[in-house]
Amino acid sequence: MEQLIILIALITLGYVAGSITEKRHYRSLEAREKALVNLPAVNFKQLPVDPAIVRKSEMVVGNTVIAVDYFKRILAGLRNVFGGKVKSYESLLDRARREAILRMKENAKGAAIIINVRLETSTIGKSSKNQNATSIEAMAYGTALIIGEQ
Amino acid sequence: MDTKFKLIFDGNLTGSEPLETVKKNLSGLLKKDAAAINQLFAETPVVIKASVDPTTASKYESAFKKAGAICRVVEIKKNLLPQEGKIILTNVESVPGTTIVEHFGLVSGSTIRAKHVGRDIMASLKNLVGGELKGYTQLLQESRDEAIDRMKRQARQLGANAIINVRFSTSSVAQGAAELYSYGTAVRVE
Amino acid sequence: MKYTPILPENNDNISHESPVKELFILSAGIIGIVIGIYVALGFAVNWIVPHISLETEKKMAALFSGVTGKGEDTSPRAKHIQALCDRFQKSCAKIPYEVNIHIIENEIANAIALPGGNILLCSGLLEKMGSENELAYVLLHEFGHFSNRDHLKGFGRSLVFVAISAALFGPDSTVGNLIAGSIGISETGFSRVQETDADEFGIEGLQCAYGHVNGATDFFEKMSKAEDPHIFGNYFSTHPETLKRIEHIKAYARENGFDLKEKKPLPDQFKKISESD
Numbered sequence: 001m002e003q004l005i006i007l008i009a010l011i012t013l014g015y016v017a018g019s020i021t022e023k024r025h026y027r028s029l030e031a032r033e034k035a036l037v038n039l040p041a042v043n044f045k046q047l048p049v050d051p052a053i054v055r056k057s058e059m060v061v062g063n064t065v066i067a068v069d070y071f072k073r074i075l076a077g078l079r080n081v082f083g084g085k086v087k088s089y090e091s092l093l094d095r096a097r098r099e100a101i102l103r104m105k106e107n108a109k110g111a112a113i114i115i116n117v118r119l120e121t122s123t124i125g126k127s128s129k130n131q132n133a134t135s136i137e138a139m140a141y142g143t144a145l146i147i148g149e150q
Numbered sequence: 151m152d153t154k155f156k157l158i159f160d161g162n163l164t165g166s167e168p169l170e171t172v173k174k175n176l177s178g179l180l181k182k183d184a185a186a187i188n189q190l191f192a193e194t195p196v197v198i199k200a201s202v203d204p205t206t207a208s209k210y211e212s213a214f215k216k217a218g219a220i221c222r223v224v225e226i227k228k229n230l231l232p233q234e235g236k237i238i239l240t241n242v243e244s245v246p247g248t249t250i251v252e253h254f255g256l257v258s259g260s261t262i263r264a265k266h267v268g269r270d271i272m273a274s275l276k277n278l279v280g281g282e283l284k285g286y287t288q289l290l291q292e293s294r295d296e297a298i299d300r301m302k303r304q305a306r307q308l309g310a311n312a313i314i315n316v317r318f319s320t321s322s323v324a325q326g327a328a329e330l331y332s333y334g335t336a337v338r339v340e
Numbered sequence: 341m342k343y344t345p346i347l348p349e350n351n352d353n354i355s356h357e358s359p360v361k362e363l364f365i366l367s368a369g370i371i372g373i374v375i376g377i378y379v380a381l382g383f384a385v386n387w388i389v390p391h392i393s394l395e396t397e398k399k400m401a402a403l404f405s406g407v408t409g410k411g412e413d414t415s416p417r418a419k420h421i422q423a424l425c426d427r428f429q430k431s432c433a434k435i436p437y438e439v440n441i442h443i444i445e446n447e448i449a450n451a452i453a454l455p456g457g458n459i460l461l462c463s464g465l466l467e468k469m470g471s472e473n474e475l476a477y478v479l480l481h482e483f484g485h486f487s488n489r490d491h492l493k494g495f496g497r498s499l500v501f502v503a504i505s506a507a508l509f510g511p512d513s514t515v516g517n518l519i520a521g522s523i524g525i526s527e528t529g530f531s532r533v534q535e536t537d538a539d540e541f542g543i544e545g546l547q548c549a550y551g552h553v554n555g556a557t558d559f560f561e562k563m564s565k566a567e568d569p570h571i572f573g574n575y576f577s578t579h580p581e582t583l584k585r586i587e588h589i590k591a592y593a594r595e596n597g598f599d600l601k602e603k604k605p606l607p608d609q610f611k612k613i614s615e616s617d
Contacts, residue, residue: 251341251342252341252342252343252344254343254346260353300352300353304352304353307352337341
């Protein structure tokens with residue numbers, strides 16, 4: 001019986017804390033994306049500008065690791081029985097990637113465009129057979145082009 | 151892009167010449183013998199020329215009129231451009247045959263799917279005998295389709311009609327669940 | 341090419357349904373499956389157990405040899421109890437088992453029927469015995485369990501459940517342990533009915549062996565003074581409220597016209613446990 005009560009308490013804690021953190025993060029993401037919307041990140045290689053005006057080019061990287069809260073883990077475990085979309089993890093990955101791209105853009109201050117952006121995702125944390133105690137790491141890297149007068 | 155034209159003959163005559171004369175004129179114009187010309191009249195409509203530029207098209211049109219026949223000139227619609235609402239995906243740097251007019255930055259779509267215990271049990275059994283895990287193949291196919299669909303929806307919101315340089319990435323984020331992620335650059339082509 | 345800075349309005353990469361709703365739906369699904377398996381198992385076990393032959397059961401008894409091996413079965417008091425059992429088996433309690441008594445040092449007043457005809461008596465129980473009749477009743481109660489093959493039924497069901505939950509969730513998952521625990525809780529209900537049946541068997545045996553049923557409820561009366569109802573009511577206890585049991589035994593005795601006569605005392609050896617060898 002105690003086990004059930006502890007479980008419910010942890011799930012509630014995970015849900016409440018998790019949703020607060022998530023909402024806060026999304027608001028931050030949206031604000032920063034709006035601020036950085038004038039710096040495009042694209043994943044093609046061709047130079048969209050005349051090579052002559054490129055003053056400097058530099059690789060920029062942004063990464064972040066986001067942890068899973070208990071509520072999401074329980075949901076994923078239950079979902080594993082029935083199959084289908086694991087909706088609880090979707091927001092996690094969305095946040096991680098957007099954050100990684102934003103950090104990459106923030107590292108490329110002064111650039112006109114970031115080309116050949118690539119994204120890598122991996123899981124960090126205990127990867128023993130039954131533990132879902134993984135965190136998601138997202139990394140974005142690309143080449144920032146700074147244009148202007150020599 | 152230059153537009154191209156098709157020339158189609160429906161078997162109609164201008165009416166200025168009798169049929170036999172028209173046939174003779176056409177045979178001289180198109181450099182075909184009498185039998186071939188008769189067939190031309192028999193199986194209308196016939197495509198005389200599949201793709202010619204505008205100048206040649208008008209030359210043929212007037213030549214046909216002089217011979218006493220009517221030839222239809224039809225513009226070839228560009229079938230490289232996406233139809234209304236559809237989005238083209240390529241994983242090269244452009245959409246071949248079109249030019250990129252503007253770009254909108256990165257778009258991405260992701261989905262996470264878990265397998266259910268039935269598939270799990272089947273997979274364990276297959277581990278004994280080997281062979282394709284059709285259940286998983288189908289699962290990942292559905293995931294891929296959904297990820298691409300989400301990416302397209304995001305691109306559509308930005309006003310794009312194509313996504314170039316599409317890349318995929320798969321990772322396992324939860325026990326028994328796989329995440330499929332696709333990203334590309336949203337562009338508008340013309 | 342030019343760049344048009346624009347951000348998407350809706351986020352298509354997440355689902356906008358409430359996760360709490362999803363939690364309830366999935367939990368309800370799991371509970372439904374568990375209940376379904378439980379009910380199916382109940383039928384299956386009740387159907388299979390009568391078919392388990394005694395030879396198979398003796399093999400299962402080997403599983404418990406670790407426990408029974410540690411018990412005393414050659415001391416004078418053990419031999420005395422064994423002799424009682426043999427007497428009962430010959431005349432009054434005909435069960436198809438060869439009953440073996442094992443006594444283990446344990447303060448708790450309890451007796452357990454194990455597969456293969458082994459009865460495990462805790463020394464704490466023996467210390468509380470006031471008369472031979474009382475002890476005889478306890479033994480015959482355990483005989484009742486053997487007769488109904490109760491020890492196999494509860495055992496079998498829990499085992500299958502643990503196996504299924506291990507297969508579905510893995511041996512160490514939180515959800516799996518929770519389910520196994522809750523099955524354990526409902527299994528106690530299962531054995532309440534069995535205990536009552538064993539009570540009735542015990543009292544009939546007592547009447548047969550001694551000609552009267554005095555002493556049958558002594559043990560329970562002692563227990564009831566010590567016991568208090570668990571805060572969750574008697575659902576969580578393995579033995580139904582002792583008072584209810586006493587009432588049931590007395591009523592049963594009255595219905596069947598069993599009398600109460602002089603009780604037979606126990607040999608002194610029983611009380612002086614630490615001094616006898």
